[in-house]
Amino acid sequence: MWSKKFWHGFHYAFEGFIHAVKTERNFRFHLVSALIVLVVSWWLRISFFEWIIVILLITGVLVLELLNTVLERVVNLIMPTQHPLAKQAKDVSAAAVFVFALASAIIGLLIFLPKISTMIN
Numbered sequence: 001m002w003s004k005k006f007w008h009g010f011h012y013a014f015e016g017f018i019h020a021v022k023t024e025r026n027f028r029f030h031l032v033s034a035l036i037v038l039v040v041s042w043w044l045r046i047s048f049f050e051w052i053i054v055i056l057l058i059t060g061v062l063v064l065e066l067l068n069t070v071l072e073r074v075v076n077l078i079m080p081t082q083h084p085l086a087k088q089a090k091d092v093s094a095a096a097v098f099v100f101a102l103a104s105a106i107i108g109l110l111i112f113l114p115k116i117s118t119m120i121n
């Protein structure tokens with residue numbers, strides 16, 4: 001019984017993930033960006049420690065995108081009409097994703113650029 005519930009939990013999580021992929025353009029953008037970053041990381045042969053950082057940053061961006069979708073859905077549920085607080089909640093949530101994604105991009109460049117410049121020279 002417990003194990004049936006356990007596997008149902010995975011199924012619901014998978015459904016949520018697919019829903020985000022199907023409905024959220026930004027989530028799809030970050031998924032594709034994550035795949036490109038993983039390929040570039042492999043190509044540049046980054047170190048074990050750098051892999052940990054890259055995977056943590058990718059996971060952070062994707063999780064924040066998923067939580068941003070959660071917030072959008074909840075706001076739409078409780079405030080289907082226009083309201084300044086609904087706008088603030090959605091915009092601040094989007095800003096949280098943007099700040100983390102920007103910092104991740106900068107850290108990614110700090111890891112990749114020296115390796116690319118060594119390859120070129």
Ligand SMILES: Nc1ncnc2c1ncn2[C@@H]1O[C@H](COP(=O)(O)OP(=O)(O)OP(=O)(O)O)[C@@H](O)[C@H]1O
Pocket residue numbers: 072073076079080081082083084086087088090091
């Ligand atoms: N209920 C609302 N009241 C006031 N402003 C809103 C409301 N819903 C969305 N907005 C604002 O309208 C702008 C455009 O929103 P957008 O079209 O990107 O969709 P979203 O509402 O953010 O996402 P979704 O449509 O997926 O729920 C954003 O600034 C957002 O904060």
